[in-house]
Amino acid sequence: MAKFSTVKKGYNKREVEDYIEKSEHFLEEKISDLKERICALKEELEEAYKINEEFRNKEDKISKLLMKAMEMKEEIESEAKQQWQLEEDRLALFREKWIAFAELTRNTHQAEVCNTLNKIMKDAKAGLEIKIKENLNIGKSPITQDFSNQAEREYDEEKTRVADAKKETSGMTPEEESLKLVSLCKKLGILQD
Helix, strand or coil: CCCCCEECCEECHHHHHHHHHHHHHHHHHHHHHHHHHHHHHHHHHHHHHHHHHHHHHHHHHHHHHHHHHHHHHHHHHHHHHHHHHHHHHHHHHHHHHHHHHHHHHHHHHHHHHHHHHHHHHHHHHHHHHHHHHHHCCCCCCHHHHHHHHHHHHHHHHHHHHHHHHHHHHCCCCHHHHHHHHHHHHHHHCCCCC
């Protein structure tokens, strides 16, 4: 606080007035500075509100985009699961078709081999019967009779061998039996690889 010199009847009027004038001038400057500061702060506040509003708008957009992305993710996952299931079903059907085709082919091949072997066996049997009848005629010469006896022995041996082979294959499955027959036919030269 200012100290004024004393004069008659109180303080020096001029000093008091100068002090008041300086104080008013100082206060006016301070008020002016404060008003400028307030205006600047108001502008900053308005700018901050604008920026804040922009961020809120961006935040809303980002939230909406995230929600949309989550929905799309769920849709994609759902579609992928459906696609996966459809592909699994398609592959299962494909597998079943190939298994059925393989079994049909195997069965068809086995049937063809069995039919071929049966025909060959019938033809061989018919040929053997004809040869046996020719070779076993009664009333032939002793040399022919000898030959007939030998043919008869060979026939009996072959008959025994076939009976033994039948016993050997009696416990086999049709697949094993057909494989054995195929092998035998290959050995005999009836079938080729």
